[in-house]
Amino acid sequence: MSIHYYTKEGLEKxxxxxxxxxxxxxxxxxxxxxxxxxxxxxxxxxxxDAAKEAQGLLELQISKLKEIxxxxxxxxxxxxxxSKVLILSKVKVRHKTxxxxxxxxxxxxxxxxLASGRISIDSPIGKGLLGKKVGEEAEIKTPNGSVFFEVLxxxxx
Numbered sequence: 622m623s624i625h626y627y628t629k630e631g632l633e634k635x636x637x638x639x640x641x642x643x644x645x646x647x648x649x650x651x652x653x654x655x656x657x658x659x660x661x662x663x664x665x666x667x668x669x670d671a672a673k674e675a676q677g678l679l680e681l682q683i684s685k686l687k688e689i690x691x692x693x694x695x696x697x698x699x700x701x702x703x704s705k706v707l708i709l710s711k712v713k714v715r716h717k718t719x720x721x722x723x724x725x726x727x728x729x730x731x732x733x734x735l736a737s738g739r740i741s742i743d744s745p746i747g748k749g750l751l752g753k754k755v756g757e758e759a760e761i762k763t764p765n766g767s768v769f770f771e772v773l774x775x776x777x778x
Contacts, residue, residue, distance in 0.1 A: 625693050626708055631732040632693050639686045642679065650676045689731070703775055706750045708742050713774035714750070717758070722773065727751070746770070 627635070650672060657669035696709055706712055711726045726739045727750065733741040740747050749761040753772045761768045 625689055625729055625731075626696050627693050627729050628709065628732065629695050631729060632690070632695055635686060635690055635693070635731065639683065639690065642683050642686065646679055647683070650679055703777065704754055706753045706772065706775055709777060710750075711776045712750055712772060714759070714770040714772055717769040717771060723770075725750070 653672040654669065654676060657666055657672050660666060660668065703710075706727065708727050708729065711724065713722060713724050715722050724738050725746065727742050727747050728739045730741040730743050733739050733744070742748070742751060745761050745763065746759075749759040750770065750772065753759050755772050755775055757772050759770045759772065761770060
């Protein structure tokens with residue numbers, strides 16, 4: 622089992638999602654199965670089959686979420702080194718070709734949200750930036766060739 626790192630807020634969000642799946646979604650699907658069962662012959666009951674399939678998918682989702690939560694570790698930001706890019710680093714970079722500056726915060730995959738500048742440490746940019754120091758260049762391989770970013774600043778989120 623691999624360890625997943627989260628912010629305190631990110632882990633709480635996962636726990637809330639699990640609680641919702643178990644306390645809201647699970648009873649709803651059970652009701653659908655009961656209603657479909659009450660309609661008679663189960664051998665030709667599409668509603669029953671669909672509800673049972675939905676139940677199986679939900680239980681799989683709950684199981685995966687429980688596994689992630691059990692292997693999750695909250696990151697102690699006070700212990701992180703600001704001299705290089707790590708998870709929870711807030712990074713200011715310059716796209717060498719475009720000359721544009723971008724701000725990213727590196728987070729776990731489940732907390733990523735590109736619209737708010739939160740990118741996964743498992744994304745190509747995240748992987749390329751990890752371990753870099755201010756002034757260093759990161760080569761990011763894309764389908765259209767390599768892109769180069771210069772690390773301008775590193776701070777904590």
